[in-house]
Amino acid sequence: MVQAIGIVANPASGKDVRRLVARASVFDNQEKCAIVRRVIVGASGAGATRFVYAPDTHHIVANAFAEFDTTAEEVDAPRTGSALDTTEAAIALRRTGCAVVITLGGDGTNRAFVKGWGDAPLLPISTGTNNVFPRLVEATVAGAAAGVIALGTVGLGECATRAKIIRVAIDGEADDLALIDAVLTRERFVGAKALLEADALVLALLTRADPAAVGMTSIGGLIKPTAASSREGLLVELGTGGRALRAPIAPGLYRTVAVTGARRIAPGQPVEVRGPGVLAFDGERERVLKNGQRAWLTLATDGPWVVDVPTTMQLAACRGAFLEGATDAD
């Protein structure tokens, strides 16, 4: 049976203050709508027929479908214009039992989604500012990959891997999580969210340390690269007396940070941090820690499934999925 493809597009991605400080470009929602249209074309081309999507304040997905005869079901989720929408959308999409979810956003969007659906099968398309977790992928092909997964031609176990995440427990408050990095910074406010004060960084726990990426992950990556596929993460400590390192802490923004140490860290080992300060996740200040308030950052390997588009397409091609007469796999 053909399963549904979930789509969620974050209208707020790619518009924050990093336009100014990090010379990031504005990701306007007309372009996001166009991306969703290409996804629909790709998925339909691969034979997909069922779509479910989350509502968004800007009607990005609804407007994309308006151009096609293809019907799509909108799940019941709020439209508050906050990150909560994406988290609630994840919960609602999970209930539909869709085979794969295409997310349009950056690291922040996917993080919000995973908060609602921890082991979601994700095919993330980058339309954000910091895009370490989502891939730069042509939307038509991404749609086709999602299509062959929805048809059952390619199984999730064959084409996707489970991402590492960081689970965050905060004393007396709700839990949180991060997909790429969890950072303690000596700031006081969430404010405009973007993490840009290099001098304020205290500690960063990274699920991956990628020297070919931007953001906090680059700090670790330029010292001790740690792959996404590795079981371990990297703990980087920063502060006075540390070794100076030039790193792109955001797109378009190189800063000198002082690194006092970097070591690999295994899953399940909590790192305790204590306020005052602000915890930032995936490049954005999110949670204020009061004076003396504790929090624990723990690497875990049971994060969402992340679809690898080239692998998916190769498998599908080998199985003749796109040849005339081919239907779904048996």
Added chain:
Amino acid sequence: MSAVASETKTRQLPYVVAITEGVREVLKEQANAFVAGEDVAGAGSVYGYYRGLLDEFGADRIYDTPISEKGIIGLGVGAAAAGLRPVLDIMFMDFIGECMDEIANQMAKMRFMFGGSATLPITVLTMAGAGANLAAQHSQSLEAWLAHLPGLKVVMPATPYDAKGLIIAAARDDNPVFVVLNKMSLAMMGDVPEGPYEVPIGKANVVRTGKNYTIVTLGRMLGQALDAAKQLAELGIDAEVIDARSVQPFDTEAVIKSVEKTHRAMVVHEAVRFGGFGAEIAAQIQEHAFDYLDAPVARVGAPFSPVPFSPALEKVYVPNAERIVVVAREQLGI
């Protein structure tokens, strides 16, 4: 009337060059002055009257703008409020529709609305006038629109001398002043002194003295009125021709003085006659000199129609000396 130093050399120059000289004097005299408008810098304006100023004063003093009339006037209002003395160019007067809010609601009212705390020394040069086959949207004379707005001054130079002198006076004035130029006058030759001089705003110019008829003209109609006066002289009418020079403020006193002497008056302008500024002049005359009048005040202006394109139509549309004579003869019964 205007103080021209006796040793100053006077040349015969075309109206278009007189404009250039006026703007040049402004830029020389006022360090806070700059020119902004469409095609003014690189091209020197479509009629060429800023030609050479970019080379002379540099790109910090003369700016090509986008085709954005709201932006041009807004630029001037904000810059003037912040202490500069902008010289703005609205290529054709017809385009003021594009920026009427910035003119009527911002520029004209700001000083008053703010209790006098803002001064807006803005000069706007704009090109009016029919006769060049430019049709309905590039030929209008819309001075009445502006004259109806408290807060603006509006001058209409009829000669090269006045063009230079009124531009200088406008730029020295702390009010927004529109200098309404006429495209059919650009080649007109006239005496223009070297160096700076001012034609005072609000003072009419009695160009021809006469005993028994007063013709009040706006802008380019001065020349037509002078021609008409010659023809009327042959009919025994000795016309006094007064160039209003400025419609806002309007020199009512000069006109009344003349009418008290001549007892008969005509108003001539290129704009549509109905509701034109001539109606205001006629009203002023009857209010202030009713007892002196021996005939109703006559008005000559364009018919109540947009400016036509075809030369055959435009020729009959624009008022001229012949029409002035015809109307005068009707008015006077001669």
Added chain:
Amino acid sequence: MARIHKTVTGDGFLAKQPTNKTLLDIHRRMVRIRHFEERAGKLMEDGKIPGALHLYVGQEAVAAGVMVHLTAEDQITSTHRGHGHLIAKGGDFDRMYAELFGRSTGYCKGKGGSMHISNMDLGMLGANGIVGGGPPIAMGAAFANKFRKSKHVAVAFFGDGASNEGSFHEAANMASLYKLPAIFVCENNGYGEYTAQANHQAVVDVADRAAGYGMPGVIVDGMDAVAVYEAAGEAIARARKGQGPTLLECKTYRFYDHVGVRGMGLNYRTDDEVKKWMKRDPIKLFEARLAEQKVLSKKQAEAVHAEVLAEIEAAVAFAEQSPMPDVASLLDDVYSTAG
């Protein structure tokens, strides 16, 4: 829980962060706006203030978060909802209330009123009765700053509704073309007068429009004073460095009606929606954060409110006791022929 790997404590804050002094300054500006407006609204509904008032209540974080970066030499243009901008720019209550009452002691000698309240000495180039009237003027002021080679900036405040006016687009294009020190601050409160944003523009984010003019567009939570402060700080610093204009969109909400407090009873938004936004009252949010950070206790906050309220009482009394303008002044302050 497994063995603790490492404990790290954040200690001390950076100078680059808003200092306590700045935070308290922002707070006071917001409180001043709130109480001024609450009182003005009552005075209008009691028939004591003539004409129409457009109250800024709900949007205080925007004016305060931007204006704390500016000096009197930096200019702003405002909107019909302009009291908040003037207060945040340093406006004096006496002269403001006097203006709203139409008295000769008002900032505009009673000739402008609420919709044209201004003060050139504070660089406040006017509230504006014309939607979209401000951006071209701010662009012109920014031009003057650049012409003089000063480091001053000009900020245009305008709404989502004004972003549909041609004047905004012409000003944005020219500001970017000339790389002017201008900041376009869109206070997107979701309504152009009584029409919801979805019914007046096809885009939801006004910031998207920045791309069309080659300038950065940024969205920030307009109910969060620190978020506005940070983003405005970056945009203003960028402008002062000669890097050109920014479009900063602050998502905000007006708690009261388009005009007055209760307004005209037009059925254009739901009480639920209003209540939902009021839960994110920018002053309450900010005070909670300041208390959390021990910058301002509840008691200290109350004292600020009390001080401001006392100042307001005195200012209202001053305004009420001030003389009406002399009729002879009607023709002053304008070029006039008095024909």
